[in-house]
Amino acid sequence: MTLIHLSAADLSAKLTSGEVSSVEATQAHLDRIAAVDGDIHAFLHINADALETAAEVDRKRAAGEPLGELAGVPIAIKDVLCTIGMPSTAGSKILEGWIPPYDATVVSRLRAANLIPLGKTNMDEFAMGSSTEHSAYGPTHNPWDLDRIPGGSGGGSAAAVAAFEAPIALGSDTGGSIRQPAAVTGSVGVKPTYGSVSRYGAIALASSLDQVGPVSRTVLDSALVHDIIGGHDPRDSTSLKDAWPSFAAAARAGAKAESLKGLRIGVVKELDAPGFQSGVTQRFHEALAMMADAGAEIIEVSAPNFEYAVAAYYLILPAEASSNLARFDSVRFGLRVNPEGGGTVEDVMSATRGAGFGPEVKRRIILGTYALSAGYYDEYYGSAQKVRTLIQRDFDAAFAQVDVLVSPSAPTTAFKLGEKLEDPLAMYLNDITTIPANLAGIPGMGLPIGLAPEDGLPVGIQIMAPARADERLYTLGATLERLLEEKWGHTLLSQAPNLTPTEMFAATEGAV
Amino acid sequence: MSEITPDVVRHLAGLSRIALTDDEITKITGELGAIVDSVAKVNEVATPDVPATSHPIPLTNVFRPDVPGETLTTEQALAGAPEHDGSRFKVSAILGEEQ
Amino acid sequence: MAKAELMDFDKALELFEPVLGFEVHVELNTKTKMFSDAPNYFGGEPNTNITPLDLGLPGSLPVVNEQAIKYSISLGLALGCSIAESSRFARKNYYYPDTPKNYQISQFDEPIAYDGNVEVELADGRKFQISIERAHMEEDAGKLTHVGGATGRIQGADYSLVDYNRAGVPLVEIVTNMIFGAEKDAPELAKAYVSAIRDIVVSLGISDAKMERGNLRCDANISLSPRGSGKLGTRTETKNVNSLRSVERAIRYEIQRQAAILAKGGTIQQETRHWHEDTGVTSAGRPKSDADDYRYFPEPDLLPVVPGAELIEQLRLALPEAPAIRRRRLKESWGFTDLEFQDVLNSGLLVELEETVAAGASAQSARKWWTGEIARLANVAGVDAASLVTPIHVSELIALVEAGDLTDRLARQVLEGVIAGEGAPHEVVESRGLKVVSDDGALIAAIDTALAAQPDVLAKIRDGKVQAAGAVIGAVMKAMRGSADAARVRELVLERAQAPEAE
Numbered sequence A: 001m002t003l004i005h006l007s008a009a010d011l012s013a014k015l016t017s018g019e020v021s022s023v024e025a026t027q028a029h030l031d032r033i034a035a036v037d038g039d040i041h042a043f044l045h046i047n048a049d050a051l052e053t054a055a056e057v058d059r060k061r062a063a064g065e066p067l068g069e070l071a072g073v074p075i076a077i078k079d080v081l082c083t084i085g086m087p088s089t090a091g092s093k094i095l096e097g098w099i100p101p102y103d104a105t106v107v108s109r110l111r112a113a114n115l116i117p118l119g120k121t122n123m124d125e126f127a128m129g130s131s132t133e134h135s136a137y138g139p140t141h142n143p144w145d146l147d148r149i150p151g152g153s154g155g156g157s158a159a160a161v162a163a164f165e166a167p168i169a170l171g172s173d174t175g176g177s178i179r180q181p182a183a184v185t186g187s188v189g190v191k192p193t194y195g196s197v198s199r200y201g202a203i204a205l206a207s208s209l210d211q212v213g214p215v216s217r218t219v220l221d222s223a224l225v226h227d228i229i230g231g232h233d234p235r236d237s238t239s240l241k242d243a244w245p246s247f248a249a250a251a252r253a254g255a256k257a258e259s260l261k262g263l264r265i266g267v268v269k270e271l272d273a274p275g276f277q278s279g280v281t282q283r284f285h286e287a288l289a290m291m292a293d294a295g296a297e298i299i300e301v302s303a304p305n306f307e308y309a310v311a312a313y314y315l316i317l318p319a320e321a322s323s324n325l326a327r328f329d330s331v332r333f334g335l336r337v338n339p340e341g342g343g344t345v346e347d348v349m350s351a352t353r354g355a356g357f358g359p360e361v362k363r364r365i366i367l368g369t370y371a372l373s374a375g376y377y378d379e380y381y382g383s384a385q386k387v388r389t390l391i392q393r394d395f396d397a398a399f400a401q402v403d404v405l406v407s408p409s410a411p412t413t414a415f416k417l418g419e420k421l422e423d424p425l426a427m428y429l430n431d432i433t434t435i436p437a438n439l440a441g442i443p444g445m446g447l448p449i450g451l452a453p454e455d456g457l458p459v460g461i462q463i464m465a466p467a468r469a470d471e472r473l474y475t476l477g478a479t480l481e482r483l484l485e486e487k488w489g490h491t492l493l494s495q496a497p498n499l500t501p502t503e504m505f506a507a508t509e510g511a512v
Numbered sequence B: 001m002s003e004i005t006p007d008v009v010r011h012l013a014g015l016s017r018i019a020l021t022d023d024e025i026t027k028i029t030g031e032l033g034a035i036v037d038s039v040a041k042v043n044e045v046a047t048p049d050v051p052a053t054s055h056p057i058p059l060t061n062v063f064r065p066d067v068p069g070e071t072l073t074t075e076q077a078l079a080g081a082p083e084h085d086g087s088r089f090k091v092s093a094i095l096g097e098e099q
Numbered sequence C: 001m002a003k004a005e006l007m008d009f010d011k012a013l014e015l016f017e018p019v020l021g022f023e024v025h026v027e028l029n030t031k032t033k034m035f036s037d038a039p040n041y042f043g044g045e046p047n048t049n050i051t052p053l054d055l056g057l058p059g060s061l062p063v064v065n066e067q068a069i070k071y072s073i074s075l076g077l078a079l080g081c082s083i084a085e086s087s088r089f090a091r092k093n094y095y096y097p098d099t100p101k102n103y104q105i106s107q108f109d110e111p112i113a114y115d116g117n118v119e120v121e122l123a124d125g126r127k128f129q130i131s132i133e134r135a136h137m138e139e140d141a142g143k144l145t146h147v148g149g150a151t152g153r154i155q156g157a158d159y160s161l162v163d164y165n166r167a168g169v170p171l172v173e174i175v176t177n178m179i180f181g182a183e184k185d186a187p188e189l190a191k192a193y194v195s196a197i198r199d200i201v202v203s204l205g206i207s208d209a210k211m212e213r214g215n216l217r218c219d220a221n222i223s224l225s226p227r228g229s230g231k232l233g234t235r236t237e238t239k240n241v242n243s244l245r246s247v248e249r250a251i252r253y254e255i256q257r258q259a260a261i262l263a264k265g266g267t268i269q270q271e272t273r274h275w276h277e278d279t280g281v282t283s284a285g286r287p288k289s290d291a292d293d294y295r296y297f298p299e300p301d302l303l304p305v306v307p308g309a310e311l312i313e314q315l316r317l318a319l320p321e322a323p324a325i326r327r328r329r330l331k332e333s334w335g336f337t338d339l340e341f342q343d344v345l346n347s348g349l350l351v352e353l354e355e356t357v358a359a360g361a362s363a364q365s366a367r368k369w370w371t372g373e374i375a376r377l378a379n380v381a382g383v384d385a386a387s388l389v390t391p392i393h394v395s396e397l398i399a400l401v402e403a404g405d406l407t408d409r410l411a412r413q414v415l416e417g418v419i420a421g422e423g424a425p426h427e428v429v430e431s432r433g434l435k436v437v438s439d440d441g442a443l444i445a446a447i448d449t450a451l452a453a454q455p456d457v458l459a460k461i462r463d464g465k466v467q468a469a470g471a472v473i474g475a476v477m478k479a480m481r482g483s484a485d486a487a488r489v490r491e492l493v494l495e496r497a498q499a500p501e502a503e
Helices: A008-017 A022-040 A050-062 A105-112 A155-162 A179-185 A219-229 A247-256 A278-293 A304-327 A345-356 A359-372 A378-399 A424-431 A435-440 A470-488 B006-015 B022-039 B074-078 C009-015 C066-078 C183-204 C244-263 C309-317 C323-334 C338-346 C350-358 C363-381 C391-402 C408-419 C425-432 C440-453 C455-462 C466-479 C486-498
Strands: A043-046 A074-078 A116-121 A168-173 A188-191 A211-216 A264-268 A297-301 A404-408 A444-451 A458-464 B089-092 C016-027 C090-093 C103-106 C113-121 C127-139 C143-147 C159-163 C170-176 C216-226 C236-241 C272-276 C281-284
Touching (some): A008 A022, A008 A219, A022 A050, A043 A155, A050 A116, A105 A116, A105 A168, A105 A219, A116 A155, A155 A168, A155 A179, A155 A211, A168 A188, A168 A219, A179 A188, A179 A458, A188 A219, A188 A470, A211 A219, A219 A247, A219 A444, A247 A470, A264 A278, A264 A378, A278 A297, A278 A458, A304 A359, A304 A378, A304 A424, A304 B022, A345 B089, A359 B006, A359 B022, A378 A404, A378 B022, A424 B022, A444 A470, C009 C016, C009 C183, C009 C244, C016 C183, C016 C244, C066 C113, C066 C170, C103 C127, C113 C183, C113 C323, C127 C183, C183 C323, C183 C350, C236 C244, C244 C281, C323 C350, C323 C363, C338 C350, C363 C391, C391 C408, C391 C425, C408 C425, C440 C486, C455 C466, C455 C486, C466 C486
Parallel strands (some): A074 A116, A264 A297, A264 A404, C236 C272
Antiparallel strands (some): A043 A116, A188 A211, A188 A444, A444 A458, B089 C159, C016 C170, C016 C216, C113 C127, C127 C170, C143 C159, C216 C236, C272 C281
16 A cells, blocks of 8 residues: 555554655655646645655654654645645635735644645635636546546545545535535545634635535544644634544544444434435435444434525625625735726726636625625525524424434535536535535534445535534544445545546646 | 616626626626525525524624734735835725725 | 805804714724734834734634723713623625725624713803714724825825725724704814813823824714704715814804705705815715615624623723813812813813823913914914824923023924924924023123113113113014023113123
8 A cells, every 4th residue: 555545644653653754755645646636636736845844844753852643744725725835816816826924723733733735725716616616727626537526615625635645635614615525525524613623814705604624535534633723713703712622532432433322313304305316315324224233323303494504505605705705806915907998996906806706706796795785684694694593493403302413415426527517506506415514503524425326426424413512523423434444345435446647747836 | 586687786796896797797697586586585484583693603702912913024915915115005096985 | 176155154054953963983092903913003114013904814804802892881981871781793895995804894783882972061151962872893994195196185196005004993983863953053062072072082091082193083964954844954974074173164164065055955965075174175075886885794703792791880980080070170170260261172172281281280381372372373274283282292391481491482482393393392492592591691791792882772771761771682682582581681781781891
């Protein structure tokens, strides 16, 4: 097994034992990126300092400095996060080449824990999308089938780990942007409880919905990353002051668990819908049966207001986004487009935003402006915020009966590139199972449960827990992962097609 | 039945400072109309007795002490500026009045 | 710009009832900004006082300044307001280059303070209760400099430069309810109200309140109601009112301007107007095309402020005395007559006087200088007296006069020097060589010269005609450029004149 196929935890063990150096591990991943990213296009920028940083960590280790578990392990970072020294574009032309003067808090924590930032990954522009087709820099391709989407908005991070270009990555999730790509690429991703991971330095989409979270191939790896990035940040007012238990410990405990006896698992009736792809529903029910066999109690719960979740989301998000994106106006940073014949600053702002934003972003800004405008606020934004209350109540009622809730993490497997581009509403429905957790602020995990029989493409399950009970995701997730891998005799991703190295000039540092 | 017309879209584009072509206005009018019709269903359950939730996890009184922190250098501040004179950001003539 | 027609003020008041409203913005003097921890101070090289948030950089987030909350609550209490049990921030969305996020974090439906009252006293002793609708917290914008136009204003400028040092400075906006019944005292009332707010925030210690620096800004709203109609008129909002003097003049002007239009059967545009202190007129701002659709919504990046009864009580107990009580106390301790005190109030100089006395001057000297020479100079320059010179400097000047180092006349010259920016009084004395010459030797030399030049005067003095000394005294004073004490010169002249001829 080559270095790139190791999980972060296994790689970390080899780094600790001295069997492998961080420089070797980093080089191996850079080589992999060079070999396959021409086809995958997961990366927008490769860190020019990666090997130097790796060498520094090797030096610290040799000097006997105490290092954390993931020290020396490379990590890919979604381009929505501000990174000193590397462009942070949020997948948009309006921020092309913009290098922030500061690191996002989560990035600072990664650096302090001595992880090696490999580069920035592709995403739907300003995280608006479910397929990464709305990136201004071209789409990312699903490693399972290069003609298919890797999910969105964090398709780059998910594809990077699924294609073994990085063992772990950071993503962000506003309506499913970590969990849905995990589903369609056969990887793992977690959206933490709202406020448990700092948003400082994460380019904002919808402030009351955004969370940063881990992307990986294993549940334990996500837990290890989550332990590093989580916790209170005084720079983020919405940051929770809670002390968190070790999620890695929860995952390890889960992996050893003999049974799921006593665990009450709720199935949300409204998210086990007949409209889903049959293979998705089939694998989902097989997973339920497996967990029942292991002793869990499967209970059907109803969340009647979930029917309104997508509608509420597509009012709240555009409203907040229309305000958050107002700062992109050509004045202080980013693109400036001067209209022909010059013009007032208002003309320059409009021309810049007209040229710098893609169609999905424009659509949502216009929609959001409408939802907030005089005379419409109560009917649209105001009402959506009320639906949010109702959805929280549905979750509260459900969690009074069960310990966790489960659903498929996407209604279909990876669809073909271009298939849903002309129908925004159809695209929005990809988030139908993931949106409720963002509205309520509760945590959710996406992990693979098999391949759909009809197309051989990954299917994922979503686990949800009450707010602040993120560790339940890791305990159950690790158990389920072990049960499935024991049943299959291998990991899911080991079944992904071998990507042949591309002849094309592949992504190297600085190339976009 | 949504009230999204090209004039409405033009007005919203003006409010949000986005220059749209005529084609874009036509396209967005259609798309927005469909979207608004679809999301308007929130009104079915958003009755007066239901309070609005703006923050998913309730917190209050989050403050910081009145102690100066680190600032950016002027170079850092201007680093991303499309146009500046070495100390201030430069913009073309302003049409509107300050608020 | 065509000059607007104005109706005679008294005539305007006959036909119309003025209705006023004010929005006063107070810059708080906390150590850091409202939502970012950049230092909060005036001046400084452009763009040196900013964090990522103050530039609206992507990913930056606001965090509320604890001290600003306390100051705002204290101000609300001092205005007689109720303090909100739960208060929240809201985004006010609009595009302008001085607004780094293109939204201002302000307050909309849950302001920190509401329903208050400020008592204002007019020159004739009439007391006015100004009803306060609300006081809310928000952040200031950056500073724009318009380049290329004739007047440094927006119109005609080629381009503008932006400095974000001021962006994010904490502001409290105080909004009055509509003010009726001011009648012909409307301009005076406007000035007295703003002055009263100034006094309050200075006595609370929460703002430097220097209007010329923008620490305190007033937007003046005025509408005219045709007498007997029972109908409210359309109001205009006048901005750029940067001194107490401007407040009074702008209100007076708008009354006259609006009356002229209405009397002709015209209508008033609901608009924002810009006051020009130099020409004494308001001009129309650009018509607002967006109407005021600020699309307010609760700020998702900030959490509600729940002050709690304990904190409010604590701040209430720490309040300085109420303004009316303070005024009474000062009047008594200074021993001013009603007229003298009213004079000070009318000039809006209560704060200045208090600080000058605190710096060591006697109250009467302070009053004499502030309402006398300084006010005169201010009037000539068309600015507020408070903006010309600091109380510390005035106190120093007074001390120099009382020590005999300066005559009144010299002191006026020193004052001019201080105002011109030449430094503190003692520095101006030094650099301009204005000290009273008390060295008799120098005087005697000048006197002898003058006596020698006017031998007939000398003879007359010897003859007992003392009045003749005047010519010599005059000559000596001229020679000494007024730096001599006239009384001493006279003494010495007479002495010398009687003295035996020098050998």
